[in-house]
Amino acid sequence: MARRDADFDALIVGAGFAGMYQLHALRDRLGLRAQVIEAGSGVGGTWYWNRYPGARCDTESHAYCYYFSDALLExxxxxxxxxxxxxxxxxxxxxxxxxxxxxxxxxxTRVTGARYDTEANLWHVETDTGETLSTTWLIAAVGCLSAANIPDIPGLERFEGAWYHTSDWPEGGVDFTGKRVGQIGTGSTGIQTAPAIAETAAHLTVFQRTANYSVPARNRPLDEDFTQAFRENIPHYRDLLRSTPNGHPFRLADRKVADVTEEERRKIYEEAWAKGGLQFRAVFKDLGVDREANATASDFIKAKIRETVTDPRKANILANIDHPYGAKRPPIDTHYFETFNRADVDLVDLRATPIVEITATGIRTTEATYDLDVIVFATGFDAITGPLLKLNITGAGGLTLAEAWQAGPRSFLGLQVPGFPNLFTITGPGSPSVLTNMPVAIEQHVxxxxxxxxxxxxxxxxxxxxxxDAAEAWGRHVNDAANATLLPTVPHSWYLGANIPGKPRVFIPYAGGLPRYRAICEDVAAQGYPGFRTKDTAGKTRATSNGLPPIRGFTAPLEAEPQAV
Structure with a gap:
């Protein structure tokens, strides 16, 4: 029950897709005194902060929006x-x-700390404005990719030029005209931003540690016929998004690589490449679970890279990919590989020649020194757990979230953490989160x-x-789901936290697919929330530590459709 002497019934941290919908759901549907705390000057979350050149969603627009309201869609x-x-x-x-x-x-307003008061059954939330606000329920809607990862490279403080991280881009943009730019990082963000920077920079040097696959986006304007057809079929698209493993508006083809001849397979891949977008990974249903099947897609993309990039040295560096396609986040791009055909764009292989230091005038590797005016870090995030740990949360008995997760994140359903009463995490560790089209997963959580x-x-x-006990059981289920795919086979994947020094190597998101996850969550609610400890207003407690009742999909064999971004 909400405490009327609290400042709020619910405080929500973050005003992106998740925080905005959670405010609407609690305030306008339940009538709660709810408020959002947002560090930025406007709404948007990820899309408020990530203003870097080339920033674009890799989910198709008609699927990347709220579906809880027909009015918003129309x-x-x-x-x-x-x-x-x-x-x-x-x-x-x-x-x-x-x-x-x-x-x-x-x-x-930025949250600087949150402390649970067991006696009062309240969360006390501290902000950088000097206020402390009390609330019954605390909901973290901080996003999975909002804690920037700036690598600890010696000498950055000595650099006399300007440097930026893509997730904290200046609101007015950056003028690269006439500038020598060094970009560190070639993940999804780096693949988006390199072509855009190259358009205006005097020279761009891309520093690549890990080569990546990418499929052309084939972006295009939407015509009125598509828009009208979409509006006439909103229930169809809603059902489609909620019934596919990743929440995307397409289904995996009902065929395996071995079901077709080599000639047929080549034709299928060529057609998918020409169509572009994430649907490339859906042309066979076993690409995410079978190494030999995956190798056919991996080899096809590597060959496309070599066909596209005319300089053999650059082509070899870009195609030297050491993991299965889709086992890391599979980017889509607009002329990324073509960018390396420009005379004013160079590529440095950090596997062969690592960075030694950042100097006053640029970057020095083991082989050469590169004079730069600007450094752009496209080095990603301390994903999923990082944004939550930055809130400095202390639960019951003085237990901090950092202590609770010292060996890796533990939760039940990615929604609550043992020892932290009335704290909810939207798309937290142990939920499908980054392996899905985020708005679909967010709506389910909210x-x-x-x-x-x-x-x-x-x-x-x-x-x-x-x-x-429920958190332990869920952790085993999350591991089983991951191990049914190729996702955990990449030791340097940020899905495992491997991009952050000292971060526990644990597969963080749930890879069992959104439909299975949704069914589990629905069963938990229908059965009166087994897996959660509760205390009523009279002080009576209920625990389920003696085991969970059967929950649909929880213990079923994990041989379902593979999960990937």
Whole structure:
């Protein structure tokens, strides 16, 4: 039950897709006193901060939006197949206005700490404005990719030029005209930004540690016929997104690589390459689970890289990919490989010649020194757990979240953590999160959390937290789901936290697919939330540490469709 003497019934951290919808669900559907705390000056979350050149979504626009409201779907019109950052930000501002959310969002306010008061059953949330706010429920909607990873390279403080991380880009942009630019990182972000930087820079040097696959996006404007057909078939698209493993608007083909001849396979890949986009990985259903099948796709893309890049040295570096296709995040691009055919773009293989230091005037590797005016870090994030740990959360008995996760994150369903009553995490570790089209996963989480809070109020439940045994069981299930795929086979994947020195090597997201995950969550709610410890307003506790009742899909064999981004 909410405490009326608290400042709020619910505080939500973050005003992106997740925080905005959670505010709407709690305030407008349940009538709670809810408020969002947002570090930025506006809504948007990821799309507020990631303004780097070339920033674009790799999910098709008609799928990358809220589906809880037909009105929002009918009133907004996307302009491109893959929307760019400015258009997504305009969309989120449209949604905020349409739902009248801004009046309950505290902008330019960063959470610096949160402490659970067991006696009062309240969270005390501290901010950088000097305020401490109390709330019954604390909901972290901080996003999975919001804690920047700036590599610890000696000498950065000595660099006399300008440097930027793509996730914290200046609002007014950066003028690269006439500048010598060094870009470190060739993941999804680096693949997007390199072609855009090369358009205006005097010279671009890309420093690559890990070669990556990428498939052409084949982006294009959307015509009126598509828009009209979409509006006439909204229920179809909603059902499609909610029933596919990754929440995308396409299904895996019902065939394996071995089902077709080599000639047929080549034709299928060529057609998928010409169509472009993430659907390339859906042409065979065993690419994510069978190494030999995957090798056919991997070899095809590597051959395309060599065909595209005319300089054999650059082509060899770019095609020297050491992991199965889709086992890391599979980017899509607009003329990424073509960019390396420019005379003013160079490529450095950091596997062969690592960076030694950043000097006052550039970057020195073991082989050469590169004079630079600007350094761009496209080095990704401390994913999923990093943004949560940055909140400095302390739960019951003085246990910090950092201590609880010292050996790796533990949760039940990615929604709650043992020892942290009334704290909910949207797309937290152990949920499908980054392996999905995020708005679809977010909507499921927001609605489950809102339903859980409604149940707590109806049943006079004062506090609720994940049970230790349930979290252990869920952790085993998450591992089993990952091990049914090729995803854990990449030792340097950020899915395992391998991009952050000292971070525990644990496969973080849930790879069992959204439909299975949704069914498990629905069963848990239908059975009165087994797997969670509760305390009612009279002080009576209920624990489920003696074992979970049967939950649909929880213990079923994990041989279902493979999961990937």
């Amino acid at each position: 009133e907004w019109e996307w302009s491109e197949r893959y929307p760019a950052q400015p258009e997504i930000l305009r969309y989120l501002n449209f949604a905020a206005d349409r739902l009248d959310l801004r009046r309950d969002i505290r902008f330019d 609605e489950w959390i809102a339903g859980c809070i409604a149940w707590m109020r109806e049943n006079a439940i004062a506090a609720m937290e994940a049970d230790e």
